[in-house]
Amino acid sequence: MSVVFLLIIIGILVASVFLIAFIWAVKTGQFDDSYTPSVRILFDDDISSSPKDEEQTTDINLEEKSKKP
Amino acid sequence: MKKEQLKCIHCGDDCGPAPIIWNEKPFCCHGCQTVYQLLNENQMDKYYELETSPGIKIKTEQVPNEEKYAFLEIDEIKERLLDFSDSGISKVRFFIPSIHCASCIWLLENLHTLNQGIIQSSVNFPKKEVSVTFNENGISLRKLVELLASIHYVPEISQQSLEKPTKAKSDHSLLIKIGIAGFSFMNAMLYHFPQYLPGSENLETDFRLVFAWLSFFLSIPVLVYCGNDYFLSAYKSLRKKIISIDLPIALGLITLFVQSTIEIVGGHGIGYFDSLTGLVFFLLIGKWYQSKTYAALTFERNYKSYFPVAVTKVTNAGNETIPLDKLKAGDRILIRNQELIPADSTIQKGKASIDYSFVTGESIPVSKNEGDFVFAGGRQTGSAIELLVQKEVEQSYLTQLWNQDNQTEKATPPISLLINKVSQYFTVIIITIALTAGSFWYSKDIEKAVFAFTSVLIIACPCALALTIPFTFGSTIRQFGRKGLYLKNTDVIERLSKIKSIVFDKTGTITHTQSSRTEFVGNPLNSEQLRKIKSLVFHSTHPLSKIIFNTIRGNEILKVESFKEIPSLGISGKIDGKTINMGSRYFVTGEEKPEEDLRTQVWVYMNEKVAGYFQFENNYRQGLSETISNLQPNYQLHLISGDNESERENLVPLFKDHARLNFNQSPTDKLKYIQNLQLNGDTSLMIGDGLNDAGALNESKVGMVIADNIYNFTPACDAILQSDKFSSLHRFIKFSKTSMKIVWLGFLLSFLYNFVGISFAVQGSLSPIIAAILMPLSSVTVVSFATISVNFMTKKVKL
Helix, strand or coil: CCHHHHHHHHHHHHHHHHHHHHHHHHHCCCCCCCCHHHHHCCCCCCCCCCHHHHHHHHHHHHHHHHHCC | CCHHHCECCCCCCECCCCCEEECCEEECCHHHHHHHHHHHHCCCCCHHHHCCCCCCCCCHHHCCCCCCCHHHHCHHHHHHHEEEEECCEEEEEEECCCCCCHHHHHHHHCHHHHCCCEEEEEEECCCCEEEEEEECCCCCHHHHHHHHHHCCCCCECCHHHHCCCCCHHHHHHHHHHHHHHHHHHHHHHHHHHHHHCCCHHHCCHHHHHHHHHHHHHHHHHHHHHHCHHHHHHHHHHHHCCCCCCHHHHHHHHHHHHHHHHHHHHHCCCCCCHHHHHHHHHHHHHHHHHHCCCCCCCCCCCCHHHCCCCEEEEEECCEEEEEEHHHCCCCCEEEECCCCECCCCEEEEECCEEEECCCCCCCCCCEEECCCCEECCCCEECCCCEEEEECCCHHHCHHHHHHHHHHHHHHHCCCCCCHHHHHHHHHHHHHHHHHHHHHHHHHCCCHHHHHHHHHHHHHHCCCHHHHHHHHHHHHHHHHHHHHHCEEECCCHHHHHHHCCCEEEEEHHHHHECCCCCEEEEEECCCCHHHHHHHHHHHHCCCCHHHHHHHHHCCCCCCCCCEEEEEECCCEEEEEECCEEEEEECHHHHHCCCCCCCCCCEEEEEEECCEEEEEEEEECCECCCHHHHHHHHCCCCEEEEECCCCHHHHHHHHHHHCCCCCEECCCCHHHHHHHHHHHHHCCCCEEEEECCHHHHHHHHHCCEEEEEECCCCCCCCCCCEEEEHHHHHHHHHHHHHHHHHHHHHHHHHHHHHHHHHHHHHHHHCCCCCHHHHHHHHHHHHHHHHHHHHHHHHHHHHHCCC
């Protein structure tokens, strides 16, 4: 049964890691804005690098987007 | 293509009869087209692909002049605006009220394509903020703001935005507390669970000891850090001789901890640490749910956020931009079109037409001439004027009034909340029961007596009671927000449910601010005549001319010869050789205007006879009569207006009472009116819109501001109502009462649970398992009851 002690210690250590991760996330402001990142992730990469290629990709995007209601 | 269906690619507005076509795309105005062109040239068309017509339209008269942002070159102001600045790299945050969609985020986060000096920019959508890191060698702060303004994302920079608030920290600590409490709760539950199973008595004592001490150590941070607010506030209110809900909570928490510690030290059991940590966890969740705020809305604004940051000072050496707080009496300043008069002054040069609707409630702009006195807060419309400052900003008539309000607000004691009243009785009753139970057992069994005493305090810990209000009001505030009424905090709901009288402001509140209804009295004019009138008023800067100009449709402007503008009388000119005169009755007809007629009129003389006159009436909000008639039976309705009496006849049928209609009221009069009402015991709801109502809004039990755009400037208040939701006002007030009923039912539920728990406790037979079941169960019941019934009721009453 003494293995249970080990498990308990491992359990509480793992949980502590998550707690520390949570506190770190809060302190670095990851919970300040819960909306913008969800939109941001849908954007394509920078447009400045190669405008011509970009135009084509955006056209495709337009078609995809316009299908949505 | 059908012309009438053309929608502007940029802003989605109707393009009207004469759209501007650029690159085969229709635009409603040059402003929109310029932005499109700029983005198009930079390969940023995607802006128009993420969302349809995402752009912001800026009306031509609001286009900023070149010098508007000159103040951003003053080092002192720059320093206060910048978040960070080091070796040419600076970081700044702007509040941009017009951020509204995914396209906005995309464009503002790709600002670096528009200007190489911008290193990085990121948007905080809920706060409507964009923070920009830029290279000062590449782009100056002023150029950056001008760039944002040129794509119609005009940042709001005011006196108040210079004083940076640091509010985010407290939000962080609440989240961290929830995290820690949750962590401890989950683990403690795990350790306690084996004890509740049948056969737990066969568990090895080593296990029991380890579990007990682990939960003990887990609960220490919960008690000391997560729960410290409850101890603090219980202590604070005790010092003020108030028994708040936090007192029985604090008592319960301490007893739980002490009792459990005694149990594990004595080796009797493993205590109630799971209940203790769970309790704090639930309470903190309630606090978090209740603290829902609208990040982009500000309820605390004072005049400072309405006033500009800097003014143009006229000196012999030329114009100079100075920060507003450096402005002194005796300075000469230049006020351009659409700029605000920052201090009481007299006009030195130029003709002023000042829109006071926001500060005094007068619906139609006032014309002023050289030598006239003007109050701070008015907005100049028309050409630039030169002013001589008479009083410093802080001492101007209206500024002083607003400053006073802030003081009175601090002096008033906090409102006694329902929960505090209930908890007073609650605490007394619980302590009495605990003492009775203790003394009952005292003669028979001292140990049991102490146990019964502590058990009552533990089980009666009003967790469910304390959760009722956060969850009921928290849900209500969310529902209100969805329907267009934004509350400052949850206390407002309780106050709103208790109001007895409602006071309305007129200009901007029950009428639309800008658009007065214009009516022509006389022989109907044909289109030829209308065109002539439009052409004539086109040359005049008088506010009434502008209103007439905007009401007449069509774009064609005829040539006007020998145009004359005679101050305070009217205008005159010749079209096709025929004279047209427009202006006051005296100017056009030679007759004096009868004194009792207060309506604003512009008479017209054309084709060698008096054709009639334009009459200006206020344009009332939609649903006004419906709202008023719904409120009439239950509330005393009042009207206080800074405007003249011309609308009295229109309003009497609505309000049905002459005595409660008050006109020509100064901001101070409004404040006193509310004070008198409330002295007589009437708790009142003040509904206003402008700074002239600021005092009254502050003084009333609930101050509600009506706004066309809720992110624009609103004076300090408790609630902001979206103007198109005005007709739902009575439903909101009614629902606040429903909310209160739900709170009472929630109280009843939690009392029932307490009753069951106490009946175990007085017998001295409260075991940890009963506490472990009863306490979370009661909390969960109350929480789900509160949220479900609020959501159900909103659907039922069709809020």
